[in-house]
Amino acid sequence: MELLKARILRDGVVKGTDVLKVDSFLNHQMDVALFEEIGKEFQHRFEGCGVNKILTIEASGIGIACVTAQFFSCSVVFAKKSQTKNIARAVYSTRVESFTHGRVYDVIVSRQFLGPQDRVLIIDDFLANGAALEGLLDLVQQAGAVLVGAGIVIEKAFQPGGDRIRAQGVRVESLARVKAMSEAHGVEFAD
Numbered sequence: 001m002e003l004l005k006a007r008i009l010r011d012g013v014v015k016g017t018d019v020l021k022v023d024s025f026l027n028h029q030m031d032v033a034l035f036e037e038i039g040k041e042f043q044h045r046f047e048g049c050g051v052n053k054i055l056t057i058e059a060s061g062i063g064i065a066c067v068t069a070q071f072f073s074c075s076v077v078f079a080k081k082s083q084t085k086n087i088a089r090a091v092y093s094t095r096v097e098s099f100t101h102g103r104v105y106d107v108i109v110s111r112q113f114l115g116p117q118d119r120v121l122i123i124d125d126f127l128a129n130g131a132a133l134e135g136l137l138d139l140v141q142q143a144g145a146v147l148v149g150a151g152i153v154i155e156k157a158f159q160p161g162g163d164r165i166r167a168q169g170v171r172v173e174s175l176a177r178v179k180a181m182s183e184a185h186g187v188e189f190a191d
Ligand code: 5GP
Pocket: 018, 019, 020, 021, 022, 027, 060, 097, 098, 099, 100, 124, 125, 126, 127, 128, 129, 130, 131, 132, 133, 156, 161
């Protein structure tokens, strides 16, 4: 998506070897007009797939997921990071290792809001090592829901998550795929 790539080149900041900061338009301040274009692009890519639910993970996926859901006329469910042990019967639960914080979280979704009647599109801001996406895939499987695919805003294609999850047969659509990045040379896209 050229608009998104141009914005990353203009406003993205590379930290170290593997963190791309996009706080000015995606992760802290949010450019809702850009989100709308992102939502349209996801709708275009997953049109006709019968999506009736969008699943994301708190916190940074929620804004994108909500704007995207308007184009599918469906609800958004976000997996909550949980500190407490949950009653196994009320929720689906899985463990996710956070890329940015280096911690392991339990994430949960209430059984009330995800089930076999759902055709799920997963939306997230970044795909890096794939832990967040694999956690969401696990929740979809536990719910007996149908997975339509995953829509990712920025995939860091030099990290292993995307390849591994596509190899499982999951349709992953990324709007910007970063091939390489460095503080000295900035961001280079894969396609
Ligand atoms: P993964 O689980 O695929 O390793 O990482 C995905 C999650 O980590 C995303 O939901 C995102 O919040 C965060 N993340 C991973 N890499 C980056 C990055 O380079 N920049 C930012 N801002 N967040 C990232």
